[in-house]
Amino acid sequence: MLSREMNEKLNAQITHEFYSSYLYRQMASCLNLMGMTMMESYFVAQADEERQHAIKLIDYVQKSGGKLVLGAIDAPAHDFKSALAVAEATLEHEKGVTGRIHALVAQAESDKDYSTRSYLQWYIDEQVEEEASIMELVQLTRMAGDNLLGLEDRVEKLLKARTPIPAQDLGV
């Protein structure tokens, strides 16, 4: 059984996961305008993954006897001037998400809610992976400088190396 605070915080995180999806879709479109089609595909895949993160948490709230209440989703920024600006903003965003997940863990621990604490471990591990891959993207983008074609080749490799979230991890 979730505490009221835990339920509210999980609902806020679900909304934030949808916001992440929204943000990455917007970024994908900005990259499309820049002619960066591989990087666009990378962000489309990232947006889909964020939606899956939201759905996985919805499933948990429902299974735990909580009530899902979705919040409003803010409009994301849409004025990125370069691929590097997109990559750097993504890294900042992911660091913020990591902080939010850690705050959820702190709530679960304070509630002595060991089921939620255990469930959130998947999100902690996922954030480690995501921050590492976005850091790699930032580095590649910085190193590429004006060589956008070279960057697209590297991003294509990253995209091919991506592994989708296994169905059993989604739990839905």
Ligand code: OFO
């Ligand atoms: Fe939802 O995984 Fe990062 O943001």
